[in-house]
Amino acid sequence: MSVFLPNLRDVGGMSADGGLVKPGLLFRSAVPFASDLVPEGITWPPTTIIDLRSSKESVIESGHPLAGxxxxxxxxxxxxxxxxxEVPVDNLVDLYQLVLKSNSGRLVQVVETVADSTGATLVHCAVGKDRTGISIAMVLSLIGVPRDEIVADYLETAKNTLDIRMRLAAMYGLDEPVPESNFLRTPVAAIDGVLDLWESHATGATGWFTEVGGTDNTIDKLRDSMVQ
Structure with missing residues (x-):
């Protein structure tokens, strides 16, 4: 049975340095299925897909569901x-900080991939909340989206919790939605901690990004392609 892709949204329309984020360029979601429906007006599948899951998480798949x-x-x-x-699944504040500390180089890769995309990009993990939330927040911070809009986008996931629980159940062949847990919550303190860390850098998020291996050229490409 086809269902709408859980937790899918376009980050277009947000305020950014010098304008607005272009719609139709950057999407975020839970793990997609090939049979998923998407809202009318969205060109699907996107040109570029960034899968933030580990190989163990995707071992049940023969290939990415949207490969083609x-x-x-x-x-x-x-x-x-x-x-x-080391993964504090019951403390998302600590988990997000660990991601930034131990995987900053991969976060740079995510941003570079978005900047290099020639079309629409989808960023996803399993539920589209934690790893995806950090990655999207990084991109949005680099193009000058205000903090309150980044936080509001992160919190949107809370409206999709049941759909996410059903998607996780479908992934593992369960008949009922997976139980609610702290892992599925969207504590504002978690994303605030990420943004606080970036903003504590002398030159903000852009300074943190270049300090961990990113380049000004990547930031310029992001802004040129994503801001209208």
């Missing part, structure tokens, strides 16, 4: 540098 002609799949796992015992 004209689609570039980039696997950039954001938690692989952490052992299972």
């Amino acid at each position: 002609a004209g689609v570039e799949i980039h696997k950039i796992p954001l938690l692989t540098e952490l052992s299972p015992g």
